[in-house]
Amino acid sequence: MDTGLFRPESVAEALALLARLPDAKLISGGASLVAMINARLADPAALVSLAGIGELKQIAAAPGGGFRIGAMARHRDLAAESRFSGTLAVLQMAAAQIANSTVRNMGTIGGAVAHADPGLDYPPALVAADASIEIAAAGGRRQVPAGEFFVDWFTTALQPGEMVSAVHLPAARPGIGLYHKFARVSGDYATVSVALTLVREGRAISTRAAIGGCGPTPLMVAEANRLLSGDPTAENLRRAGELLQAAADPVDDVRGSAEYRRMLIPRMLARAFDEARLRAGAAR
Amino acid sequence: MSAPSESVGRRVPRLESREKVEGRAQYIADLYRPGMLHGAILQSPFPHARIRGYDLAEALAMPGVHAVVTGDDFAEPNRMGAFIKDEHALAKDKVRYVGEPVAAVAADTEAIARAAAQAIRVDYQELPALLSPEEALASPVHIHEGVEQYFKVFDAGSQGNLCSRTEFTEGDIERGFLESDLVFENHFETQAQAHVALEPCGALAEVDPQGRLTIWSANQSVFRVQACVAEALGIPMTRIRCLTPRIGGAFGNKMEPHVQPIAAALALKAKRPVKMILSREEDFEMVRARHPFRIRIRTGVKRDGTFVAREVEVLLDCGAFADDSPGVLGFGLLCARGPYRFPHVRCHGRLVYTNKLRFGAYRGFGNPQVSLAGESQIDDIAEKLGMDPIELRLKNILRGDDRPLGGQILTSNGLRECVERVRDASGWGKGAPSPAAPGKKRALGFALCGHISGLLASGAIVRILEDGTVVLNVGANDIGQGSDTVLSQICADALKIPLENVAFVSPDTDGSPYNWGTTASRVTFMTGRAVVGAAAEAEKQLKQQASEMLECAVEDLELVAGGAVAVKGVPEKKIGFFEIAKRSHWFAGGPIIGSHSWVYDNPTVDPKRAAAIGLPFPRIGAYSFSAIVVDVEVDEVTGAAQVKRAWSACDVGRAINPLLVEGQIEGGVVQGIGFALIEEMVWDGARLANPTLMDYKIPTTREAPYELYPIIVESRDAQGPFGAKGVGEVGLVPVPAAIGNAVKRATGVRLFKLPFSAERILRGMLGTQQ
Amino acid sequence: MSDTLHVTIKVNDRSVALDVPLTETLLTSLRDRLQLTGAKRGCNQGVCGACTVMLDGVAVRACLSLTANCEGQSVLTIEGAGADRAIAALQDAFIEAGALQCGFCTPGQLIAARALLEQNPDPSVEDVQKGMSGNLCRCTGYNKIIDAVRTAAGKLQA
Amino acid sequence: MRIEGNFDIAASRDAVYRHITDPGLMARCVPGCESIEQVSPTGYRAKVTISVGGIKARFNLVVEVTREQPPGLVLSQTRGEEGSRASVLSADNELTLVELDPLTTRVSYASEVSVTGRLGKFALGVMKKKVGAMGMEFADRLREHIQTQAVPPSQAPGSAA
Numbered sequence A: 001m002d003t004g005l006f007r008p009e010s011v012a013e014a015l016a017l018l019a020r021l022p023d024a025k026l027i028s029g030g031a032s033l034v035a036m037i038n039a040r041l042a043d044p045a046a047l048v049s050l051a052g053i054g055e056l057k058q059i060a061a062a063p064g065g066g067f068r069i070g071a072m073a074r075h076r077d078l079a080a081e082s083r084f085s086g087t088l089a090v091l092q093m094a095a096a097q098i099a100n101s102t103v104r105n106m107g108t109i110g111g112a113v114a115h116a117d118p119g120l121d122y123p124p125a126l127v128a129a130d131a132s133i134e135i136a137a138a139g140g141r142r143q144v145p146a147g148e149f150f151v152d153w154f155t156t157a158l159q160p161g162e163m164v165s166a167v168h169l170p171a172a173r174p175g176i177g178l179y180h181k182f183a184r185v186s187g188d189y190a191t192v193s194v195a196l197t198l199v200r201e202g203r204a205i206s207t208r209a210a211i212g213g214c215g216p217t218p219l220m221v222a223e224a225n226r227l228l229s230g231d232p233t234a235e236n237l238r239r240a241g242e243l244l245q246a247a248a249d250p251v252d253d254v255r256g257s258a259e260y261r262r263m264l265i266p267r268m269l270a271r272a273f274d275e276a277r278l279r280a281g282a283a284r
Numbered sequence B: 001m002s003a004p005s006e007s008v009g010r011r012v013p014r015l016e017s018r019e020k021v022e023g024r025a026q027y028i029a030d031l032y033r034p035g036m037l038h039g040a041i042l043q044s045p046f047p048h049a050r051i052r053g054y055d056l057a058e059a060l061a062m063p064g065v066h067a068v069v070t071g072d073d074f075a076e077p078n079r080m081g082a083f084i085k086d087e088h089a090l091a092k093d094k095v096r097y098v099g100e101p102v103a104a105v106a107a108d109t110e111a112i113a114r115a116a117a118q119a120i121r122v123d124y125q126e127l128p129a130l131l132s133p134e135e136a137l138a139s140p141v142h143i144h145e146g147v148e149q150y151f152k153v154f155d156a157g158s159q160g161n162l163c164s165r166t167e168f169t170e171g172d173i174e175r176g177f178l179e180s181d182l183v184f185e186n187h188f189e190t191q192a193q194a195h196v197a198l199e200p201c202g203a204l205a206e207v208d209p210q211g212r213l214t215i216w217s218a219n220q221s222v223f224r225v226q227a228c229v230a231e232a233l234g235i236p237m238t239r240i241r242c243l244t245p246r247i248g249g250a251f252g253n254k255m256e257p258h259v260q261p262i263a264a265a266l267a268l269k270a271k272r273p274v275k276m277i278l279s280r281e282e283d284f285e286m287v288r289a290r291h292p293f294r295i296r297i298r299t300g301v302k303r304d305g306t307f308v309a310r311e312v313e314v315l316l317d318c319g320a321f322a323d324d325s326p327g328v329l330g331f332g333l334l335c336a337r338g339p340y341r342f343p344h345v346r347c348h349g350r351l352v353y354t355n356k357l358r359f360g361a362y363r364g365f366g367n368p369q370v371s372l373a374g375e376s377q378i379d380d381i382a383e384k385l386g387m388d389p390i391e392l393r394l395k396n397i398l399r400g401d402d403r404p405l406g407g408q409i410l411t412s413n414g415l416r417e418c419v420e421r422v423r424d425a426s427g428w429g430k431g432a433p434s435p436a437a438p439g440k441k442r443a444l445g446f447a448l449c450g451h452i453s454g455l456l457a458s459g460a461i462v463r464i465l466e467d468g469t470v471v472l473n474v475g476a477n478d479i480g481q482g483s484d485t486v487l488s489q490i491c492a493d494a495l496k497i498p499l500e501n502v503a504f505v506s507p508d509t510d511g512s513p514y515n516w517g518t519t520a521s522r523v524t525f526m527t528g529r530a531v532v533g534a535a536a537e538a539e540k541q542l543k544q545q546a547s548e549m550l551e552c553a554v555e556d557l558e559l560v561a562g563g564a565v566a567v568k569g570v571p572e573k574k575i576g577f578f579e580i581a582k583r584s585h586w587f588a589g590g591p592i593i594g595s596h597s598w599v600y601d602n603p604t605v606d607p608k609r610a611a612a613i614g615l616p617f618p619r620i621g622a623y624s625f626s627a628i629v630v631d632v633e634v635d636e637v638t639g640a641a642q643v644k645r646a647w648s649a650c651d652v653g654r655a656i657n658p659l660l661v662e663g664q665i666e667g668g669v670v671q672g673i674g675f676a677l678i679e680e681m682v683w684d685g686a687r688l689a690n691p692t693l694m695d696y697k698i699p700t701t702r703e704a705p706y707e708l709y710p711i712i713v714e715s716r717d718a719q720g721p722f723g724a725k726g727v728g729e730v731g732l733v734p735v736p737a738a739i740g741n742a743v744k745r746a747t748g749v750r751l752f753k754l755p756f757s758a759e760r761i762l763r764g765m766l767g768t769q770q
Numbered sequence C: 001m002s003d004t005l006h007v008t009i010k011v012n013d014r015s016v017a018l019d020v021p022l023t024e025t026l027l028t029s030l031r032d033r034l035q036l037t038g039a040k041r042g043c044n045q046g047v048c049g050a051c052t053v054m055l056d057g058v059a060v061r062a063c064l065s066l067t068a069n070c071e072g073q074s075v076l077t078i079e080g081a082g083a084d085r086a087i088a089a090l091q092d093a094f095i096e097a098g099a100l101q102c103g104f105c106t107p108g109q110l111i112a113a114r115a116l117l118e119q120n121p122d123p124s125v126e127d128v129q130k131g132m133s134g135n136l137c138r139c140t141g142y143n144k145i146i147d148a149v150r151t152a153a154g155k156l157q158a
Numbered sequence D: 001m002r003i004e005g006n007f008d009i010a011a012s013r014d015a016v017y018r019h020i021t022d023p024g025l026m027a028r029c030v031p032g033c034e035s036i037e038q039v040s041p042t043g044y045r046a047k048v049t050i051s052v053g054g055i056k057a058r059f060n061l062v063v064e065v066t067r068e069q070p071p072g073l074v075l076s077q078t079r080g081e082e083g084s085r086a087s088v089l090s091a092d093n094e095l096t097l098v099e100l101d102p103l104t105t106r107v108s109y110a111s112e113v114s115v116t117g118r119l120g121k122f123a124l125g126v127m128k129k130k131v132g133a134m135g136m137e138f139a140d141r142l143r144e145h146i147q148t149q150a151v152p153p154s155q156a157p158g159s160a161a
Helices: A011-020 A031-038 A075-079 A086-096 A101-106 A109-115 A122-128 A222-227 A234-247 A258-279 B017-021 B057-061 B110-118 B133-138 B173-179 B222-233 B260-270 B280-286 B325-335 B367-385 B389-396 B415-426 B483-494 B523-550 B577-586 B658-678 B735-747 B758-765 C026-033 C085-097 C106-119 C125-131 C143-157 D013-020 D023-029 D124-148
Strands: A004-006 A025-027 A046-049 A059-061 A067-070 A132-137 A140-145 A150-152 A163-169 A175-182 A192-201 A204-212 B037-043 B049-055 B065-070 B101-107 B121-126 B162-170 B182-189 B202-207 B213-217 B240-243 B274-277 B293-301 B307-319 B344-353 B440-455 B457-464 B470-474 B502-505 B557-560 B564-567 B570-576 B593-599 B610-613 B620-635 B641-651 B707-713 C005-011 C014-020 C052-055 C058-061 C074-076 D002-009 D033-038 D043-052 D055-069 D073-082 D087-101 D104-117
Touching: A011 A046, A011 A132, A011 A163, A025 A031, A031 A109, A075 A086, A075 A101, A075 A109, A086 A122, A086 A175, A086 A192, A101 C058, A101 C106, A109 A122, A109 A163, A122 A175, A122 A192, A122 A204, A175 A258, A192 A258, A204 A222, A204 A234, A204 A258, A222 A234, A234 A258, A258 B758, B017 C085, B017 C106, B037 B110, B037 B260, B037 B280, B057 B065, B065 B110, B065 B260, B101 B110, B101 B260, B133 B307, B133 B344, B162 B325, B173 B293, B173 B307, B173 B344, B182 B367, B202 B260, B213 B222, B213 B260, B222 B240, B222 B260, B260 B274, B293 B367, B307 B325, B307 B367, B325 B344, B325 B367, B325 B440, B367 B389, B367 B440, B367 B735, B389 B415, B389 B440, B415 B440, B415 B620, B415 B641, B415 B707, B440 B523, B440 B735, B457 B523, B457 B577, B470 B483, B470 B523, B483 B502, B483 B523, B523 B557, B523 B564, B523 B570, B523 B577, B523 B593, B564 B577, B570 B577, B620 B735, B620 B758, B641 B658, B641 B735, B658 B707, B658 B735, B658 C143, B735 B758, C014 C026, C026 C052, C052 C106, C058 C106, C085 C106, C085 C143, C106 C125, C106 C143, C125 C143, D002 D124, D013 D023, D013 D087, D013 D104, D013 D124, D023 D033, D023 D124, D043 D124, D055 D087, D104 D124
Parallel strands: A004 A046, A025 A046, B037 B274, B213 B240, B307 B344, B470 B502, B641 B707, C005 C074
Antiparallel strands: A059 A067, A067 A163, A132 A140, A132 A163, A175 A192, A192 A204, B037 B101, B049 B121, B065 B101, B162 B344, B162 B610, B182 B293, B202 B213, B202 B274, B293 B307, B440 B620, B457 B470, B457 B593, B557 B564, B564 B570, B620 B641, C005 C014, C052 C058, C052 C074, D002 D104, D033 D043, D043 D055, D055 D073, D073 D087, D087 D104
């Protein structure tokens, strides 16, 4: 019997099912998968529901600081997560801007990152937060930095038979995390989004900026982060924007032309950075 | 005359509210019949191709499939069309756009029907696709061969890919421009907008043992459905009965047929009831949409701001079938002058077939497009003349017995009051209303319009039941706007009875008096007046009975509140409807049935004042007016514009139900905001690129201004029921222009192309506008 | 597609057993199998909100929920919501405020509003705009809906 | 959607022309192509799988060469559908060869692609990127094959794939 809906109670059990049923799909919140099924873009013969796996539901503070977010954590829970202080606020802000309240009740972070739609809000936020994705495989678990997890349009580092079991956030650092999203209407996929973490280190700052909606994966450029760190000048900010702009590979679609998306990158970066620096009390 | 029973003017919640909030209102998809099958369509993958043949074997062999229909099931002369008979129920011989229904299946379940439709093989021979009016006008390839021979209800001037052409002239346009001190010329472009009624289209058809059809469907007129199905199937109207469930919004896309004739053909073939509900994607791809306009507008004025001459030329994309398009062209041109004094006018345009889905009626019917051009240009003229845009308009608007384009008589005109009310309410001219947030620019914008509410025919029947209560029977569909309630209020007041004593009959082509349809803001005005007439007829019969019962002259009697006839000045000498009904039903005179019907007969064009060529509707009028001020904020980083506040004043003659009038104004304004800022159907080559609600966006609670103030102006039109005129469209029409004017005042950027997307505004601000 | 799954769910406090294909949505089961047509199919993609129902006390999209995946859960639809104090107050407020026109989106609006009031008994205008941005209405322009939700909130608080 | 591009190959125009008209080689150069068989002097039948993320679509395609001007130009039409007929694909293609010098040829390709049905409703922007990437992959493989003369076209396995 290799069709139907399976309800494993442990990650190990889920992985065993995936091994036995190569055509099975995992279902967590369903928000992405069922929409694909309704659009006839997916027609799974078997589904493995993660709903019964307790381990996947917790958002637990990690011993060394930071958090382990189970893959089944709902957008709603992350949007309401008050423990995400300092730089980690970027994730809470991103979660709060996904779709709408009803869909946030359904969707899970694991489902979203595995779906890897370039318009999603989590990927840039996770990259900016320097999060890593915990992948469970038959051989054991491994953590992949968010920046490496997202590989291409709708494509991740997940191999067949593997699943996302959790998202790990590093310890919150004093400073600011913010997520600016621009979309045609509330709840639409981002035309362009900016995820930013800004850490205050005495008089200096250290910044990580990731751009969403402008390529197959979240856009982050080390040199841009460097330019936005220390004691950045207006010129640094301008050059950082240009670097990200140059690195972008946006689509041309109904949410905006590729050229418009490129135009927005430095503009939205500047607004986000200025706001973060101001709130960090490090305004020049 | 405000008796306690008075309903007119009261904020009565819609009569069917309870069933709607309890989820018990039945829409087309909610209907089930014994033995009912489910239907599904196969859509064309090509924009233009000959159909060489079909292979139905695989589909017919699938278990659960009961019937398949194709274009072969529809005989050649059986074409539909409100203005030009050019459309079969299913593609016949040819497909003319991507998504056109080519074949349909009836099966036990929707899933089987959809799978079977996919299994139908069609042998296509591709033809060149013509995707723009310019391309189509230049091409030797014809989307309809022999359009010249199609039956038409007016002088369309059809030729090749030219579907129709219309022209209005008044005065001497050339002289007008010579007499002008300044002449302004601009080009505007508008996009295709999808109706996105929340309810997708659908139909349920059933055949009785005598072979007579009953059709329920998502529609704006049971009579149009009946007429079109009769045309499509080539059977007499008497063989078809059309009914309506509740309608989940329409805005024009349910006025003309969609799948009703297809469902009917399947039901006839399967001899079982067939329900066919379109998916949202199919609804986007094959029903209809708002016309893209290309507009050239030229206006001549005196230095003191006096308007002298206006020429407007439009080019409309018709899509593959005429549908209501000739009407949209004609009406758009009729409105293109605007409600202004212009001694010299020429408004002309062409409607061109293309290989896209048909464009058709959409709230505003061409007026929002031409108003964008006219009202934007007037703001630029005011700027050039150094005048306040509202002052410039007040100097030139129609007043007193001025005539609109065409020269027909205005029976009421509250335009000036509309302008003054929104000007004063918004604090116009008193500096920035509220400061722009950092990184934003903010300004007010203004526009106005006139729009008709009288055309075609309506009837009403008022019956006094045995117990003296009343049944009101009109053929008008309530599509959500609230006409069941408004017409019942009119009836109650005309007979001075409580609203609870009026029962409203759901439209039924077997029993309801004719009604063209719920469209063009016409129901309150047209059908409302029929109701007043029918009530008056019933009143006459009531008084005749009463005069015999009270032994006094009819002239000495009057209706008194509460459903009684009394001797004038002697209220206690009265006799109730119940007593009268008893007598009329059992003893003398016969049951009281008042009926009235009329057709709007005020000529569109007075030949002594204006000339018209290719006039699709010779009798149309009864003008409503509106003016709007919007408070718009533009984001300097992204270019995104947001309407923060809006004041919309509409001259509705008389608000029969202010609560519902407000609903029409508020809903219209927000739909206009979507049209102005967000919504656009985009084609990728020949196929619609965004036929889903994921990719096609409409305003949510976050894009609609909560501070939206509807202002009701009552000019009391002598022709309307209790002075009422239409309100369905006037709220929407001026919105895009007002927003464009606000964006201009906030940023200095004048945009000539809708929608005013964030991208276009930002490019404008950065001076990189293409 | 032929083989079905046996599922037992609670719908409006009534336990129902269904045999459904793996990929059948809760919306289809409610409408086509149980004739509970209050939840509407407006887009089948989770965008319009007309199919919003409560699943184990949380507002969800019935069109994005697989019936087979709801085993043992309880569903509340507008048909079963009459007894709910908040829904009753919202229904009255919607009627009085003229917060419905065609009514197609109304059941979804009411369920979404109830969910909102559960989390925020006294929402500001902006709270309602945020909380209900996932329920499209093409008729009203929304402000009468916002007023109705806040009026109901006030009545429920009193 | 329109995709276009060009690339240079270090080979004579005649050689390049010979290769691009060799179904066997095309089978190996077109990304996702499982097989190409010649069914008439100007007609070919091909099976091509397009996959985006988790979505896989296997198309049965018919390619009709509508105009051939050796050694400079090939115009063709591609028509086809998924086995399930859930998507229909049509493409009008233009391939031109320009001799830059006797041993270098510039290959330019342009294709107007239209997909209707289920894939036609899926992320248009991403599909454009996908098809564009397939064009580049095709260029790389073709260049590699020709420049390394991997297999003499005569011995190409044709529809063996």
